Amino acid sequence: MKKLILISGLILMVSCQEKSKLDPNINPFFQDWTTPFEVPPFMDIKNEDYMPAFKKGMEENLAEIEVIIKNTDDPTFANTIEELERTGKLLSKVQRVFSNLASSNTNPKLQELQRELSPMLSAHYDKIVLNEDLFNRVEEIWNNRESANLTKEQQKLLKDTRKQFVRSGALLNDSQKKQITEINSKISELSTEFGQNLLAETNGFELILNKSDLEGLSDAVVSAASEAASQKMDQAESEDEKEKYKDKYVFTPHRTSMYPFLTESTRRDLREKLYNSYVMRGDNANETDNNDIAAKMAKLRAERANIMGYKTHADFILEENMLKTPDEVYDLLIQLWKPALKRAKAEVADMQAVADSEGKDFKIAAWDWWHYSEKVRKDKYDLDEAAIRPYLSLDNVIQGVFNTTNKLWGLNFKEIFDIDSYHPDARIWEVTDKDGSHLAIFIGDYFTRSNKRGGAWMSSFKGQSNLDGRERPIVVNVCNFPAPVGDNPSLLSFENAVTLFHEFGHAMHGILTDVTYGSMAGTSGPRDFIELPSQLLEHWVSEPEVLKSFATHYETGETIPDELIEKLLKAGKFNQGFINTEYLAASLLDMDWHTLSLEDAKNISNNFENNSMNNIGLIDEIAPRYRSTYFAHIFSGGYSSGYYSYVHAAVLDSDAFEAFKEAGDVFDPELSASLRKNIYEKGSTEEAMDLYVNFRGRKPIIEPLLKVRGLDGSSD
Amino acid sequence: MKQILFLGLFFISFTANSHNPEKLVISEIERGQLNFENETIAAEYSAALKRQRIRRLSAMSWSKKMYIFIKAGFEHIIPQGLDHILFVLGLFFSTLKLRSLILQVTAFTFAHSITLALAALGFVKLQLSVVEPLIFLSIVWVAFENTFFKKTTKWRPLVVFTFGLLHGLGFATLLTQYGLPKDNFISLLLAFNVGVEFGQFAVLLAAFILIRLIYLKTEYKNQLKIPASILIGCTGLFWFIESLI
Numbered sequence: 001m002k003k004l005i006l007i008s009g010l011i012l013m014v015s016c017q018e019k020s021k022l023d024p025n026i027n028p029f030f031q032d033w034t035t036p037f038e039v040p041p042f043m044d045i046k047n048e049d050y051m052p053a054f055k056k057g058m059e060e061n062l063a064e065i066e067v068i069i070k071n072t073d074d075p076t077f078a079n080t081i082e083e084l085e086r087t088g089k090l091l092s093k094v095q096r097v098f099s100n101l102a103s104s105n106t107n108p109k110l111q112e113l114q115r116e117l118s119p120m121l122s123a124h125y126d127k128i129v130l131n132e133d134l135f136n137r138v139e140e141i142w143n144n145r146e147s148a149n150l151t152k153e154q155q156k157l158l159k160d161t162r163k164q165f166v167r168s169g170a171l172l173n174d175s176q177k178k179q180i181t182e183i184n185s186k187i188s189e190l191s192t193e194f195g196q197n198l199l200a201e202t203n204g205f206e207l208i209l210n211k212s213d214l215e216g217l218s219d220a221v222v223s224a225a226s227e228a229a230s231q232k233m234d235q236a237e238s239e240d241e242k243e244k245y246k247d248k249y250v251f252t253p254h255r256t257s258m259y260p261f262l263t264e265s266t267r268r269d270l271r272e273k274l275y276n277s278y279v280m281r282g283d284n285a286n287e288t289d290n291n292d293i294a295a296k297m298a299k300l301r302a303e304r305a306n307i308m309g310y311k312t313h314a315d316f317i318l319e320e321n322m323l324k325t326p327d328e329v330y331d332l333l334i335q336l337w338k339p340a341l342k343r344a345k346a347e348v349a350d351m352q353a354v355a356d357s358e359g360k361d362f363k364i365a366a367w368d369w370w371h372y373s374e375k376v377r378k379d380k381y382d383l384d385e386a387a388i389r390p391y392l393s394l395d396n397v398i399q400g401v402f403n404t405t406n407k408l409w410g411l412n413f414k415e416i417f418d419i420d421s422y423h424p425d426a427r428i429w430e431v432t433d434k435d436g437s438h439l440a441i442f443i444g445d446y447f448t449r450s451n452k453r454g455g456a457w458m459s460s461f462k463g464q465s466n467l468d469g470r471e472r473p474i475v476v477n478v479c480n481f482p483a484p485v486g487d488n489p490s491l492l493s494f495e496n497a498v499t500l501f502h503e504f505g506h507a508m509h510g511i512l513t514d515v516t517y518g519s520m521a522g523t524s525g526p527r528d529f530i531e532l533p534s535q536l537l538e539h540w541v542s543e544p545e546v547l548k549s550f551a552t553h554y555e556t557g558e559t560i561p562d563e564l565i566e567k568l569l570k571a572g573k574f575n576q577g578f579i580n581t582e583y584l585a586a587s588l589l590d591m592d593w594h595t596l597s598l599e600d601a602k603n604i605s606n607n608f609e610n611n612s613m614n615n616i617g618l619i620d621e622i623a624p625r626y627r628s629t630y631f632a633h634i635f636s637g638g639y640s641s642g643y644y645s646y647v648h649a650a651v652l653d654s655d656a657f658e659a660f661k662e663a664g665d666v667f668d669p670e671l672s673a674s675l676r677k678n679i680y681e682k683g684s685t686e687e688a689m690d691l692y693v694n695f696r697g698r699k700p701i702i703e704p705l706l707k708v709r710g711l712d713g714s715s716d
Numbered sequence: 717m718k719q720i721l722f723l724g725l726f727f728i729s730f731t732a733n734s735h736n737p738e739k740l741v742i743s744e745i746e747r748g749q750l751n752f753e754n755e756t757i758a759a760e761y762s763a764a765l766k767r768q769r770i771r772r773l774s775a776m777s778w779s780k781k782m783y784i785f786i787k788a789g790f791e792h793i794i795p796q797g798l799d800h801i802l803f804v805l806g807l808f809f810s811t812l813k814l815r816s817l818i819l820q821v822t823a824f825t826f827a828h829s830i831t832l833a834l835a836a837l838g839f840v841k842l843q844l845s846v847v848e849p850l851i852f853l854s855i856v857w858v859a860f861e862n863t864f865f866k867k868t869t870k871w872r873p874l875v876v877f878t879f880g881l882l883h884g885l886g887f888a889t890l891l892t893q894y895g896l897p898k899d900n901f902i903s904l905l906l907a908f909n910v911g912v913e914f915g916q917f918a919v920l921l922a923a924f925i926l927i928r929l930i931y932l933k934t935e936y937k938n939q940l941k942i943p944a945s946i947l948i949g950c951t952g953l954f955w956f957i958e959s960l961i
Contacts, residue, residue: 415771415775417771417772417775423761423764424761424764424765424767424768425764425767425768427768427771447764449757449760449764450756450757450760451757483760483763483764484767487895487898
């Protein structure tokens with residue numbers, strides 16, 4: 001009996017679970033989070049908590065602004081700029097949780113909220129940034145900045161804050177403001193139309209094939225095409241239409257359908273047909289033609305830049321970037337262009353040799369590229385992806401990236417289990433510094449799932465600031481790696497491992513950041529700079545020394561063999577002439593569109609793109625990565641005069657990593673410390689170029705990138 | 717007093733599910749709630765929960781892990797394994813002789829340990845949807861024997877052994893569903909089993925004590941044998957039919 005009582009007592013004792021400390025009757029966003037490290041109390045937040053919190057957050061935010069404006073004291077940095085930093089805490093609290101979960105662990109209700117909230121939020125921020133009284137205070141501080149005795153960081157914050165108002169039109173007169181609003185709404189309409197046309201054009205073409213047309217295609221490609229045909233049959237409305245797809249195979253200009261076909265099909269005539277359907281999208285002189293829209297947008301953008309006081313749209317955009325003027329961008333692109341084009345020509349020659357040896361009597365054309373480059377790849381760069389995966393279990397790669405940052409900066413990671421995450425696959429680590437002090441919380445959410453957006457990204461649930469005491473961030477990486485099957489570990493491709501290091505580089509930017517003002521923390525810098533911390537970390541995963549330290553076979557425990565590493569690194573140089581040429585051509589095209597003066601933009605010729613490409617000497621075998629009529633990045637996305645950013649960041653990361661190579665130690669302590677102090681800690685507290693020069697001792701050069709990509713002549 | 721006990725048992729057996737799927741065995745390493753309707757999301761979620769449990773376990777100290785698995789095994793009998801409780805009670809009511817009881821219980825223990833180990837190691841695989849109805853039938857059979865056979869046959873330990881094999885598979889399906897970390901596989905498997913034995917022992921001990929409290933003398937247990945067995949048999953039958961629907 002005693003035993004029984006003892007046993008039942010034991011059960012009771014251990015089954016008591018820790019209860020949330022929040023009051024369940026009050027919206028969790030309106031309460032202080034007493035969770036460890038203020039991790040959001042995910043389990044207490046319900047779908048219906050968001051909207052009231054957003055509304056109250058916006059109200060509070062506006063009330064706080066009102067207090068700043070109503071302050072009868074003369075405007076000072078402390079009572080205006082610094083106070084602005086303190087506003088909107090509730091809004092940011094709910095917005096961070098919401099926007100993260102709406103992407104990484106969404107549900108129909110959150111999706112609906114997102115649509116509802118988007119116009120509300122943009123109207124809210126307009127109210128602040130278009131507030132004249134507020135701007136007048138900022139402007140007064142700006143005008144007296146010389147005598148205000150501000151620190152460097154404060155000066156940068158003042159400048160950035162003011163610029164936000166100015167770029168929204170604060171210095172314009174009323175009629176100009178009205179013009180800008182009109183232009184903005186026209187641009188936004190045109191960009192929507194551009195996107196819709198593009199979608200229609202991409203969906204509007206299909207290559208319907210018979211069984212006899214499938215020469216060269218692998219089983220997987222054939223079955224995908226057959227599946228596409230049967231889907232079309234299901235959607236067909238009439239019997240005739242159904243008949244059209246019966247027992248047929250469908251390919252479309254969507255890349256996932258087109259690339260496998262171009263690679264495998266031995267039917268040159270069909271490759272040409274499908275390829276042309278792709279490059280002619282939006283350029284078919286029909287009702288979904290995008291030529292006119294692109295020209296109109298270029299004109300409107302030039303007009304807007306003029307009103308704002310800039311010569312061209314590119315000048316207006318670049319002012320915010322690391323490269324400040326169109327000349328700097330052109331200079332970079334042209335420098336890279338020559339070696340890339342040279343390599344591309346060599347690749348054409350390689351492919352022509354293969355075609356000749358097969359006894360083919362034709363000159364390699366654009367639609368032959370995938371098919372023949374695949375033959376070259378198999379011959380020179382063959383790499384069996386499946387042979388690498390067993391060495392790259394997710395846990396190994398995570399350990400690899402942890403070890404890397406441990407060796408660089410002495411960071412330590414401890415997985416914690418007593419905090420609820422938003423999903424059991426979203427793992428939580430505490431990051432501590434080399435002296436053991438708390439640095440950040442890192443959440444790693446790596447597996448793909450049906451309620452997660454595709455792709456990979458970094459974000460944060462809490463920012464960093466030292467304004468009112470030391471506040472450390474909560475940073476998250478979200479990826480879409482294959483979830484493990486059964487009890488086996490998740491095995492990554494090398495590309496996945498690179499992505500993991502990349503996102504972790506962003507995370508480091510968010511974790512190591514140590515600035516006073518939250519709005520300048522972490523990844524707040526310009527677009528052509530913020531990919532540096534991420535792309536830089538990628539270099540370590542390709543270092544044999546690093547790779548060997550973590551890439552062990554998940555079954556045998558054997559370290560990845562040297563020969564495999566060698567193949568892996570060599571494969572990275574395959575087809576780089578093509579990849580760089582098509583990319584640079586598109587970047588230059590983007591710049592050409594957006595460096596038009598208003599005069600020139602009014603008379604855009606039909607041959608604009610052709611002339612632009614002829615100017616740089618693009619070869620017929622390659623089209624720009626995006627032709628104007630389907631260049632969604634710049635005509636329906638946010639990348640106008642910004643498509644060059646990818647390669648700019650690549651120049652920076654290759655050049656920065658070269659410093660470690662020069663030192664002869666990829667973990668050189670002095671360089672690591674300088675990298676942390678000058679780049680990863682600084683957020684946007686200084687001009688990006690200054691930060692870089694502080695680390696590297698000089699401006700970036702392109703040679704290291706050429707070497708990494710095999711464009712330095714070594715691959716010829 | 718007797719009637720109240722019957723009523724109580726009757727009530728419990730028909731209201732409680734034998735294994736409530738929502739109730740999680742290993743509660744320390746459990747977090748989060750399943751509140752999705754979509755089937756795929758739910759499946760992904762439970763796979764993720766299992767991964768999370770294994771990670772949590774791997775990070776724990778050895779003694780903590782042992783404790784959790786012993787406890788999980790125990791809870792798998794009390795309070796969650798009403799089917800196993802009834803089976804053990806079926807054995808309890810079958811005989812007056814302590815020796816016979818010990819023999820049966822030992823056979824049962826031995827058998828379910830074997831299949832639990834084999835299934836956890838992956839040598840045997842059976843769906844819970846197959847095993848569960850058979851477990852319920854085993855309860856029915858034991859009760860049937862108690863009610864209609866005058867004496868326990870000499871084959872009884874063998875029959876119980878066979879049923880034990882089934883029950884072991886039942887333990888294993890749940891255990892593998894929750895996941896065992898690879899590094900301490902054997903010791904944790906043993907710990908879980910030890911927990912199950914504790915649970916079983918506790919049931920027998922409680923039954924013994926209750927009988928003593930009610931009847932003062934063990935001999936009167938026989939008066940209870942048939943009605944209790946009928947009740948147990950009916951419950952098992954009810955579960956069996958329910959599990960087929």
